[in-house]
Amino acid sequence: MKPVYRFNPAFQTPQGSPIRELFKYTQQQGMISFAGVYSSPALFDAEALAHSGAAVLQESPTACLQYGATEGVPALTEALRALTRERTGGKVTAENVLVTTGSQQAFELLLRVLVGPGDCVAIERPAYPAAIQALRLANADMLEVPSDDDGMDTEALEKMLLAGARPKLLYVVPTFANPTGATLPLERRRHLLELAVRYQMLVIEDDPYGELRFAGTPQPLLLEVAADVPGGDDWLVYLSSLSKIVAPGLRIGWMSGPAEILRRAVIAKQTGDLCTAPWMQLAAARYLRDGCLAKHLPTIIATYKERCEAMLEALQQYFADTLEVTVPQGGMFVWARWRDGTEANALLQQAVLENVMYVPGSAFYAGAADPARLRLSFATAAPDEIRIGVTRLHAAHGKLKR
């Protein structure tokens, strides 16, 4: 007899995530992937990380191997405070820091602490799929705020609020958003924070890509702008991660924000995983303290710049009339839209036969999706591969249209 388990009805197992489904294709021989958020392995600063990992274990074996405080090991929280000061031009000292097992955990801890079933949470439309997934599992009611090439449309948000929407939380990637690559200009940043204060809506600024700028003018973090908006810093939690600027395998993310919220997040993390691997924390702290990030980051940025340009050029060459493209100033993504009625899901089936892949836009919508949208990542493939990949995409597109 097959056992019948009584699962938690509130834990809705989602339909196979479209991105998970794509994983099987990434293993295909010769595949060129525009799907991943995986940075190129060549960009890992493995030697410096090996040195950091070995040095801290040699110097403080007990601190590396024992349980650590849930909040994070002091050497890392101190280094993250210094990094925050740097990112905000010395303006913000993150007094309260919680180290998390990637920033994904930070987001989920905030949901546990703040969001009950049916609570309203505002997100961008389109938005980061793992955020949508976490909100689904939390049974949150998602309010999709339209966005354009300048990120979330805060005027549209204000109209929704005036019409009575009362999101507890608003989740946003203000710089080089996933999937759109868009960056919120200063006026929208200020507007968003004014709305947060007025409507007592906690803004979660997720900033995994902010340092990956290769064009345009830097915008201040919401975290920095919040310091200038009266009451702003009461309504902002800042999340970031070493995944895109050092290595995802360390699983080091963090949050900073109001003490009352972080205190609860610490309790949720205690029952979650007690603490993030102290050895990894100390290795990361050492890496930062030794200035390795500052030394290595220009290489990552230059590489992404070159790759982005290769992709934009190739897309222009093959799809000038058919594909509308958002030009990013940093990050990992080109967000695009077929002008000729091509459906991104249908094209993907043909594309994998040609050994190229991407993520159809449908993955990024909580509600109804725009079927013509797709996200092309330039993070993983080298410029030559990118050019070949785009010719393959062209071939697939041609075959689909026949």
Add this chain to the structure above:
Amino acid sequence: MKPVYRFNPAFQTPQGSPIRELFKYTQQQGMISFAGVYSSPALFDAEALAHSGAAVLQESPTACLQYGATEGVPALTEALRALTRERTGGKVTAENVLVTTGSQQAFELLLRVLVGPGDCVAIERPAYPAAIQALRLANADMLEVPSDDDGMDTEALEKMLLAGARPKLLYVVPTFANPTGATLPLERRRHLLELAVRYQMLVIEDDPYGELRFAGTPQPLLLEVAADVPGGDDWLVYLSSLSKIVAPGLRIGWMSGPAEILRRAVIAKQTGDLCTAPWMQLAAARYLRDGCLAKHLPTIIATYKERCEAMLEALQQYFADTLEVTVPQGGMFVWARWRDGTEANALLQQAVLENVMYVPGSAFYAGAADPARLRLSFATAAPDEIRIGVTRLHAAHGKLKR
């Protein structure tokens, strides 16, 4: 104006956990602690771990530093399968394994997937405090099953089930339980699994200490017994961890069990932390593959044996008439009870003045506590310190009684 956050009402911030409260005392100069589950730093196999960590990063930098599959890196899941075969005398091949960020995460993933507010979950009385805490945060209805020197009283459990209790889950540490140190005999193991099948109750066997046996006869894991009870393996999830036998700082735990349950736990982990730090996973896999655990474990066991004996002797010398003591065959804990009406909480206040500490029994009860109970850990202090600690406890006890 102070901001008023709208927290999730279902996330009940617990009153300061009694064990957390004790942390401040552990920092006190000269403190001898019987409170911790921290093994002595001297027991960490730091050199071999340094070698493992360096070797895997050298050989597979990308696998260490990139995101890994949520299920765990193949080298580690394979090593954990081998370890499971060893622990069950070749009887059980754990087909489905999920690597977790400590076994604490494994337990919480199971709660997310299975337990909604008000669902009934059976635990031992007394039980592991972090399990109680996680169940509180999940708003579960806890059914406390009495236990004695042989662990959970399965006859009492059967009576509860006959009387209509319908726990979805039963959480148990069958070998060297925390706090009692008790080990479930074979008949109770079999009985428990028969009840699990009969009442469709999923048993979570948490086995962090099982390999730390220094006396008595080994008992088969519930996991092994389940293979002999018809339908048993449908109703058992096995959790274990490298925290107590290698090092907690790696944050490596795992679960194995029915595919349908693990599949959902993988989805919950995806939104939780994506994956456990691959570098730590690969280092652990290498450590296991190289036979370092087998080489080092006898040292840990011999050390705990010596410390346990030192503690039992000293307690016998100073408290023969006043303290009732459970003699463990392994693990880290001596569970005790004052015969003279001493309250463990009151004594602790006096004890910290004498520079010795322990955990009052009240931390281990979901419901009403026995105030005369206390848990003494022999994991952290060396035999000489243990003897000094017990004389200090004797002094504190004398002063309290005056």
